């Protein structure tokens with residue numbers, strides 16, 4: 058080993074290592090970022106395939122394609138794959154690529170651990186996949202019909218596939234915690250001299266807060282599923298009332314993680330928007346400091362409002378009121394961020410390239426999802442909406458725009474930087490419109506379905522819900538297929554296209570745009586001075 | 589802003605096989621565990637192979653880090669990265685334990701009173717468990733696991749508290765020796781710490797035996813048994829890990845790897861040990877005493 062470490066300095070200067078070793082053994086933040094993004098793209102299609110199956114089944118009342126347990130297993134997998142396999146890795150990929158370039162650092166602070174946190178993900182994905190496959194084998198037990206929330210007592214009764222899922226969650230947790238530690242350390246310790254905390258690019262701030270959230274809540278989920286594992290196999294009774302435990306305890310543990318998790322999904326995209334909107338409005342971000350403050354407020358209050366997912370469990374009136382007020386309070390800092398974005402656009406010299414289209418779409422549609430969130434936060438109303446398709450509509454309106462579109466915006470915004478080529482703007486715009494229209498056709502009708510009483514996570518439905526479900530399923534096909542366009546654009550851009558300049562967008566600001574497009578394998582080996 | 593592409597001061601390691609080995613070992617171990625838990629015999633072999641691979645990984649990875657460190661590749665900034673990393677790792681561990689403490693708190697203060705008919709939704713009591721009077725320690729209205737006696741605080745647990753607290757003192761004493769560049773002082777401090785730690789684990793094992801054979805206090809003893817073993821078990825596991833880390837540090841101290849101004853590894857282990865110590869105080873108060 059010592060011989061290889063001694064040649065380190067030369068290896069450093071000679072660019073990328075060759076062959077498969079480059080990817081498997083990588084210690085380079087750009088390569089690891091690429092790995093994260095590719096993994097997320099693959100998972101986007103795997104999760105998308107399960108969503109297509111779900112919508113095909115719901116095209117008509119009655120049971121067509123899937124038996125009820127398989128249906129619910131797909132619902133479970135869809136959520137877990139999209140959240141843990143697509144959105145979080147994609148956000149981590151952006152972080153890996155951009156944070157060191159944005160703060161003038163030579164790499165992430167702990168490069169080897171960085172690679173570990175990526176490579177745990179394929180292992181977790183394998184476990185998830187196994188949890189889906191195992192029941193098809195003799196002796197493989199029942200399918201996971203619980204939904205992604207894996208509430209006991211049902212999850213205690215599911216067969217061995219649940220154990221695969223529990224371990225997959227452990228792995229995902231380890232991966233996120235390691236990645237978060239790395240990001241926190243990088244941001245605290247690797248900034249170029251002169252870059253004060255309050256001069257850090259906004260994307261870095263959003264990831265700093267996200268990483269803190271992850272470190273605080275993911276271990277609690279890990280603890281929760283560990284107790285579940287013990288209840289399943291070792292006779293404990295954490296979640297068994299006969300032994301003095303309580304199934305509701307699991308819900309608390311899950312949502313103590315689960316609610317902050319939605320901000321974990323949201324914040325990196327807010328960070329992307331804070332770069333995209335100023336760049337295409339040709340104005341600096343409005344209210345940088347208030348943005349940082351709002352984000353910290355969101356994260357802090359967000360830690361203590363989790364039980365709004367459990368209004369119907371029979372909490373005391375005092376508890377329910379507290380959780381309601383807390384939840385509604387969060388709309389204030391969230392609203393402030395949105396107003397900051399609007400104020401940034403105000404009287405700017407705006408142009409609407411693909412990233413900006415997504416950004417504007419987010420501001421409109423995410424706000425809409427926030428409003429349905431406030432409806433859900435009101436306890437007496439939620440008693441009706443809970444576990445209905447209205448909730449499904451709500452969280453897709455916050456998650457698709459709030460998380461996924463933000464990541465799309467980031468990918469289009471930085472693709473020229475990563476690949477050195479401009480993507481095809483016409484195709485980009487086409488993707489945006491098919492994607493956004495498909496999305497709205499799919500999920501808007503689900504509001505009506507929920508309000509009319511259609512429950513979620515049930516394979517069959519009353520004939521009176523048919524029309525809206527047909528519309529939703531047709532929209533889903535458009536929505537799903539539009540992602541093939543994304544794939545095509547990305548591949549096309551990697552392979553060629555108009556050469557991108559260092560500053561690919563005229564309004565783009567920040568250290569990353571001082572570097573070549575594509576940047577050298579190692580960048581900022583000498584830290585820039587920030588005035 | 590000028591960019592010159594030559595190697596800076598911050599050490600970026602060469603491509604390394606350890607992360608991939610880590611992934612394979614974790615995958616093997618966990619697939620094996622999932623199978624073994626469900627009675628598929630081959631799972632156990634996968635667990636063993638996976639764990640062996642994992643220990644090999646720990647050995648190899650740390651060996652590389654130590655070598656890089658000894659060849660003076662780590663500057664001050666790298667050192668700070670390690671410190672911050674360790675700090676936030678411990679923070680995440682704190683929250684892991686918090687989930688178990690939270691469960692204990694919830695069961696004692698919310699779940700059990702509910703089962704006893706408290707609150708405005710007393711229906712569980714009326715319909716399922718009429719006449720159940722909640723009191724801690726409890727194995728629930730079903731009295732799962734049969735009658736048991738709880739573990740009192742003033743026997744072994746009190747001794748263990750003393751042991752861990754004094755190990756906190758001895759490790760500080762060792763640190764003091766390190767700062768004085770007095771190797772003998774350092775080594776003996778570490779040996780004392782390890783001995784106290786192992787003694788603690790031994791007593792804990794004895795206590796478990798006692799609980800199983802004489803008190804009929806088992807994992808199956810309802811909420812009390814569950815929280816008791818989960819909290820003390822995970823803590824005991826952490827003490828064991830801490831002791832292994834201490835032994836590694838002891839080995840390195842004997843080889844004079846540390847100096848009074850550069851000894852992050854020692855400090856990392858010391859932080860970890862203090863963390864385990866503080867968790868124990870929480871356990872002593874909330875699990876044994878109150």
Ligand code: HEM
Pocket residue numbers: 206319320322323365366384385387388391426427428429430431432433434435439442443444448451452455456459460
């Ligand atoms: C003003 C902001 C928001 C409010 C007031 C709010 C409120 C709520 C409430 C009360 C529920 C529970 C509904 C029920 O199950 O009966 C809910 C569900 C949900 N929300 Fe939000 N929300 C807000 C923003 C967000 C954001 C920003 C995200 C993600 C980026 C999000 C993601 C979700 C998800 C995923 C669920 C459903 C989880 C499940 O049951 O599977 N929400 N929201």
Ligand SMILES: [Cu+2]
Pocket residue numbers: 315316319363365366
């Ligand atoms: Cu929530």
